[in-house]
Amino acid sequence: MRRRGPFRFPDPAKAPRGGLVAVGGDLSVERLLEAYDTGIFPWYSDGEPVHWWSPDPRAVMDVQHLHVSSSLSRVLRQERFRVTWDHAFRQVMENCAAGRRDGTWITRDMLEAFCQLHRLGHARSIEVWQGGTLAGGLYGVKRGAAFMAESMFHTVTDTSKVALVAALRTLFGAGARLFDVQFLTPHLASMGAYTISRGEYLRRLTAAVGRDAKSFEFQARRRGEGH
Numbered sequence: 001m002r003r004r005g006p007f008r009f010p011d012p013a014k015a016p017r018g019g020l021v022a023v024g025g026d027l028s029v030e031r032l033l034e035a036y037d038t039g040i041f042p043w044y045s046d047g048e049p050v051h052w053w054s055p056d057p058r059a060v061m062d063v064q065h066l067h068v069s070s071s072l073s074r075v076l077r078q079e080r081f082r083v084t085w086d087h088a089f090r091q092v093m094e095n096c097a098a099g100r101r102d103g104t105w106i107t108r109d110m111l112e113a114f115c116q117l118h119r120l121g122h123a124r125s126i127e128v129w130q131g132g133t134l135a136g137g138l139y140g141v142k143r144g145a146a147f148m149a150e151s152m153f154h155t156v157t158d159t160s161k162v163a164l165v166a167a168l169r170t171l172f173g174a175g176a177r178l179f180d181v182q183f184l185t186p187h188l189a190s191m192g193a194y195t196i197s198r199g200e201y202l203r204r205l206t207a208a209v210g211r212d213a214k215s216f217e218f219q220a221r222r223r224g225e226g227h
Contacts, residue, residue: 007031012039012054013202019055026050027113033122036141036148037209039202041182046107056198059184061164063172065192068165075158076165081136082129083166089118089125092137096151106151114150117141126167128159135159138167146178146208147171164191177208 007030015021021040025031027050035041035052044051068076075081093114097106117123122143128136136159138152149167154160168179181188184195196204 007034009035009038009040009052013199015054015056015198017056019053019198020051021054022052024049025052027109029113029116029120029122032113032117032141033143036143037205039198039205041148041150042110043105044107045105054198055183057184057195058198058201059181059188059193059195060201060204061168061179061181061188061191061193063168065194066165066168067190067192072158072161072165075162080130081156081159081162083162084127084129085170086118086125088127088134088137089123089139090115091134092125092127092139092153093151095134095137095153095155096139098153114139114141126163126170128154128163128166130156130159136163138163140180144209145176145211146180146205147176148180149182161191175211177211178204180205 007025010021012021027042032042038054039058040052040054042050043053090111093106093111097111114123118125118139122141123139124142124147125139126137127134135156136152136154138149138160140147140149142148147167149164152160152163154163171179180201181193184193
């Protein structure tokens, strides 16, 4: 479906608790930015129309609640891995898609749409390298002082955890106000993720997206270079 004229999603605050806001439309840059700015994200299977979601409750993370186990602390201190920002966005997405045993919602259309967001500076990746090999990472959408994490992967033990810890510390250290992880999984809960109501999430998002992000962007790029 081509985008014609101004487009607005239905109010996500009025969506069912399951979170389905709308079905259909495309993955144009304008539509994706409108979605993320209003607390909505695409999630669907290949061959289906695009499904747009804003679940209640919503899972978030911050450095105050971050839990780093003693074993992960040792890994971080040993500096076995090198961390970068935005060096291999497409590779991170491709690895996230390939690593899902239950199939993937990262369709080819999603891959190309998010790579376009990345080229325009709206999507970011963090990479974890072992030597010259990409061993883990995550990617997401950055809007103002908000970061909406989409997916992460690892091919070497602990590298997705290293990416998550580095992302949280870098972004909050540079002025982030919100780090969204969408759904609470046992893995994320073990690292300190927690849920807030959709109403509270939308309030935090509005405040974070509206922040001037120029210094945030500069610092995030600088602090993300290396581990």
